[in-house]
Amino acid sequence: MPKSAQNRRKFLVKMATITTEYGKLSSNKTRTVYLRIRSGKTEKRINTQVKVLESEISPRTKKIKDFSKARQIEMMRLDWEAKINQLGIEALGVKVDAQDITSAISKKEEETDFFAFAKNWLAHTSIKGKKNYKCMLNTFSSFLGKENLLFSDLTYTLLKEFENHLSKKPRAQSLYLGELRHLFREAMLEFNTEEKTIIKSDPFIRYKVPKQVMKKGVRALTLEELMKVYHYQGKPGSRSQLARDTFILSFCLMGMNSVDLFSATNYKNGFIKYNRTKTKDRRNDEAYIEVKVHPFIKPLMKKYAGTKTVFNFCSRYNDYEGFNKNLNIGLKTVGKAVGISDLEFYQARHTFATLSRNLMKFSKGDVDEALNHVGSFEVADIYIAKDFSIINDNNFKLIKRVFKKELA
Structure with a gap:
């Protein structure tokens, strides 16, 4: 890499800093966690979709005490940092502020975000049962604690965790995970071509959707x-x-x-x-x-x-x-x-x-x-x-x- 490019990248990383902050206390006693990106004199807040209780925030350090949520936020912060570093290479010669950074990254991600694709697909498909798909997406986003997910993060492990989350609803296990599979395969057909592969792996090759269980109480008549x-x-x-x-x-x-x-x-x-x-x-x-x-x-x-x-x-x-x-x-x-x-x-x-x-x-x-x-x-x-x-x-x-x- 040319020295000027290296300097440009270092400059961008140095100027763009990412910190964590909390939104206002809501009526249900939770606060939304935000990532604040600062570049020079500009800044932009990113909604992580993660919500924490007041008791989950350390009064002294202001850090999240819940390990799983803290880890989730840190992973998101590191992910944004990596994307900014990558953007630093691609944005050579362009004046960049916080809005430019988030817009550029969001534009890239909207093509490979599962929820963005699913909503667009539902808006244009003539498939029956849209209501079931929307219920599945709401349940899935509640399970994740956010409404954004890269296709690369939709893994076998995540699918198994979602299946376990639905363990008390066997009908939903079969229906929702079957709908997830259908949406994933539709996305592969749309994004992947012979020349370019956007979605590089299919977790449903390994993951098997649970078979439908007969509804409790439904029986055949004599x-x-x-x-x-x-x-x-x-x-x-x-x-x-x-x-x-x-x-x-x-x-x-x-x-x-x-x-x-x-x-x-x-x-x-x-x-x-x-x-x-x-x-x-x-x-x-x-x-x-x-x-x-x-x-x-x-x-x-x-x-x-x-x-x-x-x-x-x-x-x-x-x-x-x-x-x-x-x-x-x-x-x-x-x-x-x-x-x-x-x-x-x-x-x-x-x-x-x-x-x-x-x-x-x-x-x-x-x-x-x-x-x-x-x-x-x-x-x-x-x-x-x-x-x-x-x-x-x-x-x-x-x-x-x-x-x-x-x-x-």
């Missing part, structure tokens, strides 16, 4: 209980009757989820063809499935026929959340009437799976495929062309067995 639901006679046009009808539809359509019943648009030649909303954005086959409609449920298909959608549920409710909420409220009425406590819509799917396996003795692989799950034979799936006739034939056999008296 055949006798299912028939009680089927024979329930609610008041015409009531919420409980809608809930009963939709429960039977779901069971007979191979456990079709309420969100897909609400949004499905393709019903031709006796088949409902759709992409499962829950998993279509994270599967190569976009979770596509074709379900053959059994004549047994055609009266219900006609009763709830829609114009632009397969069913008219979207004309009854503004959104899927409202539809699903009302189904479960209605099913509580159904359950109370027939003696099934805490009956809920997702049990239709569990019941379909359980009776398919235990009553009909269908293979687990066929049941998985009917549920539109990713099977255990992913390599074989590459070579085997999709043929939905097997699972549809099985479903017809199940309906014939379960509703044999009604079909007689």
Whole structure:
């Protein structure tokens, strides 16, 4: 390095100093920690997003007593110092003040900051379930104690720590970490090219997202209980009757989820063809499935026929959340009437799976495929062309067995 460059770097490092200070005491008795960068007569405060209690600050030294927070702040200070040193090389011949320094570094980082990317991606994507992604980001930022994170800092160790943080919420473990993986892979597609690799490592090669655990309390109905639901006679046009009808539809359509019943648009030649909303954005086959409609449920298909959608549920409710909420409220009425406590819509799917396996003795692989799950034979799936006739034939056999008296 030329001597002039070395001098310029030394000058910048000497002039740019970084100190720690605390913001005003908030209503929740915490103070935000700031890094103050001074260069010459200029200065700039950086919000670290870290908050400390008054009791965590030494009254004598004004240093943070909590080891983990103190270490976190020191690591951030050293990180900024290293970036300023690097900027010292790149800014030769340019007059630099504190604002210039922070702006230049922030401009570089916004391209590789996980949260910045995630917010931008959510603002432009058409993916369903944005609300879940936003909840995940809020939970993740609370866990970190800040709302900025370089992709290089999103490591296997950090993912395991976040997983442990969610240990009391197994559903969130599977959902949130799956969404983190999806966002990370989307970022790799955007930032990495054949010529340039911005995100250099993928922690999800080593880290495995926890599998979804069945929601506590959700169980399959027995055949006798299912028939009680089927024979329930609610008041015409009531919420409980809608809930009963939709429960039977779901069971007979191979456990079709309420969100897909609400949004499905393709019903031709006796088949409902759709992409499962829950998993279509994270599967190569976009979770596509074709379900053959059994004549047994055609009266219900006609009763709830829609114009632009397969069913008219979207004309009854503004959104899927409202539809699903009302189904479960209605099913509580159904359950109370027939003696099934805490009956809920997702049990239709569990019941379909359980009776398919235990009553009909269908293979687990066929049941998985009917549920539109990713099977255990992913390599074989590459070579085997999709043929939905097997699972549809099985479903017809199940309906014939379960509703044999009604079909007689």
